[in-house]
Amino acid sequence: MRIVGGRWRGRRLVPPRDPRVRPTADRVREAWMSIVQAALPGARVLDLYAGSGALGLEALSRGATHADFVELNPPSLAALSANIAELGAAAEATVHRGDALRFAERLAAGAYDLAFADPPYNRDDAARLVTLFRATPFARILCVEHAASVELPGDDTRRxxxxxxxFVRAP
Structure with missing residues (x-):
């Protein structure tokens, strides 16, 4: 697992030491970032279900100015903290330990430019998050990773x- 673009391109990331955690593949993350690249410079990003922090750190590497990471799993939090420290990103990153859905429920509309979410595939968190976003669009764009077999309402889906x-855009 590595940063695939920007100032930290090629830097390795520590994965969480938890067999239940499924990091986003580098090729998927690269495609994902290519789609949102124009929105990254100067952006404030939110990485829900952050895991190792790969999505938010990739956004910082490509020009985002700040990333908030939300994670509950202790092995993932350890990996996330190690990755932020290794990249020297502490001034640009804030880690929130807690449930991602509960965190998102407290957000005001427009709090972020981009929000990334990679919830566990075995729960309905992806659908719940999209519903929450439709009621209170806490970012200009919400990007949710999910199982390809699951249909989510949105503006664009890539498999x-x-x-x-x-991808779900704020109204």
Missing amino acids: YGDTAIT
């Missing part, structure tokens, strides 16, 4: 094997 990314 990469068993993985899909749905």
Whole structure:
């Protein structure tokens, strides 16, 4: 697992030491970032279900100015903290330990430019997050990774094997 673009391109990331955690594949993350690249410079980003922090760190590497990371799993939090420290990104990153859905429920409309979410595939968090976003669009664009077999309402969905990314724009 590595940063695929920007100032930290090629830098390796520490994965969470938890067999239940499924990091986003580098090729999927690269495609994802290519789609949102124009929105990254100067952006404030939110990385829900952050895991290792790969999505938010990739955004920082490509020009975002700040990233908030939300994670509950202790092994993922350890990997996230190690990756932020290794990249020297502490001034640009804030880690929130807690449930991602509960965190999102407290957000005001327009709090972020971009929000990334990679919830566990075995729960309905992706659908719940899109519903929450439709009621209170806390970012200009919400990008949700989910199983390709799951249909989510959104403006665009891209499939990469068993993985899909749905993009939902604020009204």
